[in-house]
Structure formats: C-alpha cells, structure tokens
Amino acid sequence: QVQLQESGPGLVKPSQTLSLTCTVSGASFSSRDYYWFWVRQPPGKGLEWIGFIYYSGTTYYKSSLQSRVTISLDSSKSHFSLNLSSVTAADTAVYYCARAPRKWEMQGGYYYYYIDVWGKGTTVTVSS
Amino acid sequence: QSALTQPASVSGSPGQSITISCTAISADVATYNYVSWYQHYPGKAPKLIIYDVNDRPSGVSNRFSGSKSGNTASLTISGLQTEDEADYYCASYASGTTLYVLGTGTKVTVL
Numbered sequence: 001q002v003q004l005q006e007s008g009p010g011l012v013k014p015s016q017t018l019s020l021t022c023t024v025s026g027a028s029f030s031s032r033d034y035y036w037f038w039v040r041q042p043p044g045k046g047l048e049w050i051g052f053i054y055y056s057g058t059t060y061y062k063s064s065l066q067s068r069v070t071i072s073l074d075s076s077k078s079h080f081s082l083n084l085s086s087v088t089a090a091d092t093a094v095y096y097c098a099r100a101p102r103k104w105e106m107q108g109g110y111y112y113y114y115i116d117v118w119g120k121g122t123t124v125t126v127s128s
Numbered sequence: 129q130s131a132l133t134q135p136a137s138v139s140g141s142p143g144q145s146i147t148i149s150c151t152a153i154s155a156d157v158a159t160y161n162y163v164s165w166y167q168h169y170p171g172k173a174p175k176l177i178i179y180d181v182n183d184r185p186s187g188v189s190n191r192f193s194g195s196k197s198g199n200t201a202s203l204t205i206s207g208l209q210t211e212d213e214a215d216y217y218c219a220s221y222a223s224g225t226t227l228y229v230l231g232t233g234t235k236v237t238v239l
Binding site: 039046047048049052060062063096112113114115116117118119120121 | 160162164166168172173174175176179180185217219220221225226227228230231232233
C-alpha cells in the first residue's frame with residue numbers, strides 16, 4: 001500500500017525559502033505511470049495545487065506560483081521535494097504531497113491524471 | 129481564469145440524499161470527463177471517492193456517485209450518514225497551460 005509522508009520545518013521566516021520533502025513508500029517511485037504533486041491548504045481556505053513532477057524530472061507548475069516554485073526528485077531515495085522562495089504570510093498552509101496516476105486518453109491521444117493518494121500533510125507557518 | 133465553482137455548503141438530514149455541484153467556467157476544463165471528487169476531514173489526508181466523473185475506487189461506499197452534464201459535474205451522497213460530514217472538493221485535468229484545477233470546496237453538514 002503506497003504511503004506518502006511530508007517532512008520539513010514547521011516555521012519559516014518571511015522572504016526565506018520553504019523546503020519540504022515527500023517520502024514515498026510502497027510504490028515504485030520511478031514508475032512511468034504517475035505524477036507526483038504538491039498541494040496546499042491555507043487556514044480557512046480551499047485546496048490549491050502547486051505543481052507536479054514526472055519520474056523523468058519534467059515539472060509542471062501552477063502559473064501563479066511558477067516564479068517561486070521548484071519541485072525536484074531523488075528517485076534513489078524515493079522522495080521528491082518542494083522549494084517555495086520569497087515566502088510571505090500568505091504561504092502559511094498545510095502542505096500535502098500526493099500521487100496522480102497518468103492515464104492515456106485514446107480518442108484524444110493525450111495523458112490525463114487525477115490524484116489518488118495523499119499524504120497526511122504538514123503545517124508550515126510563515127512568521128518572523 | 130480556469131476554475132471549478134462549488135456551493136460553499138450543503139446540508140441534509142440522515143438518510144436523505146444530497147448533491148454537490150461543480151461547475152467549470154472555462155473550456156479547458158468543461159469539455160473533459162476527468163472530474164474527480166475528494167472527501168476531506170479537517171486535519172486528515174483528503175480521500176479520493178470518485179474519479180473519471182463516475183468511477184469509485186475500491187472500498188468507497190456505493191452511497192457516493194458522480195455524474196456530469198455539460199459543464200457541471202455533480203457528486204451525490206445517498207443515505208446521508210453523520211460520518212459524511214466533511215469538506216468535499218472536485219478536481220479536473222485541464223488542457224493547455226492550466227494543467228489542473230481544484231474546486232472551491234463544499235462543506236457538508238448532517239443535520
């Protein structure tokens with residue numbers, strides 16, 4: 001059974017870089033069948049996707065966060081990471097990592113995806 | 129801007145059925161049948177309950193069902209139970225530079 005576990009500092013100072021790691025167990029991290037996501041939830045607000053990465057290292061970011069986000073992976077260690085630079089209080093949130101199966105749409109000839117497994121989340125507070 | 133709009137809250141009594149809507153406002157989401165739904169208890173990991181509009185993962189109660197008509201997807205919870213009180217989010221693959229969209233979320237209250 002696949003499990004994902006987020007880890008990293010719970011407190012980050014404004015203007016600094018938020019760095020989180022997601023450790024994957026119970027699944028082949030190098031599989032071509034999945035994307036690996038980061039999603040967050042600010043206090044009292046809804047879920048917001050941040051970006052995702054493919055086993056090849058190809059990354060995809062939400063356009064509004066693209067200038068500050070870097071997602072990377074270390075398949076030998078079965079983990080992927082999130083770096084979010086120049087943080088402000090608005091980046092305070094519960095951060096989730098997740099897995100998304102990559103499915104082939106035969107008629108359209110493209111891949112689509114949906115998140116099927118989530119980590120439990122880790123709270124990050126941006127404050128001086 | 130691409131978005132999936134959900135009602136902020138929906139409520140019902142035990143045993144009743146409720147429906148949560150998820151409306152796409154842009155073409156890069158509206159035309160696709162890749163809507164998924166998640167149940168989220170505060171402080172817990174969200175749980176996939178519907179994918180590909182109306183498919184249920186193994187182990188998910190058949191009280192949860194999905195559908196889609198035009199640019200609006202819907203999640204129906206039948207035989208409402210107190211344990212169904214949670215937040216529910218829809219999501220969808222999106223084409224072009226949008227890539228992925230999450231709904232605004234709906235709080236379900238069991239009266």
